[in-house]
Amino acid sequence: MNLEHVHFIREIIVLDKRGRKIPTMQISYAKPSETQPKFQTVPSKFQKEMRILYEDMGGGRLKEWQVGLTIMIPHSAP
Numbered sequence: 395m396n397l398e399h400v401h402f403i404r405e406i407i408v409l410d411k412r413g414r415k416i417p418t419m420q421i422s423y424a425k426p427s428e429t430q431p432k433f434q435t436v437p438s439k440f441q442k443e444m445r446i447l448y449e450d451m452g453g454g455r456l457k458e459w460q461v462g463l464t465i466m467i468p469h470s471a472p
Contacts, residue, residue, distance in 0.1 A: 395440055399423050401469070402431050403448045405455045405462035417455070419444040426466055 402422035407415045419441050424431030436444045448454075448465055455462025 395421070395437060397467075398469070400467055401426050402433070402464055402466055403444060403451070403453060404433065404464040405445070405448060405453065406433075407455075407460045408435075419448060431464075 400421045401424060404420050405417055406420055408418045410416050419436040420433040421436055421444065422431035422433045448462075451465045451467070453463050453465040
């Protein structure tokens with residue numbers, strides 16, 4: 395996972411094998427101009443780190459929401 399190329403972060407609720415709701419962080423490498431970026435789940439070992447970044451940037455999810463706010467990471471142009 396290369397954070398330099400991540401442009402979007404969000405939190406989503408997924409069901410585990412037992413049917414329990416698990417808050418999960420997802421990222422997208424899509425260009426910031428894309429209106430429907432494709433997301434992928436962040437590997438387990440980076441979930442906590444990504445959640446901290448997400449919350450520090452103002453991201454969050456209300457308890458009843460299945461998908462939280464989508465945060466765009468600003469990158470400076472070369």
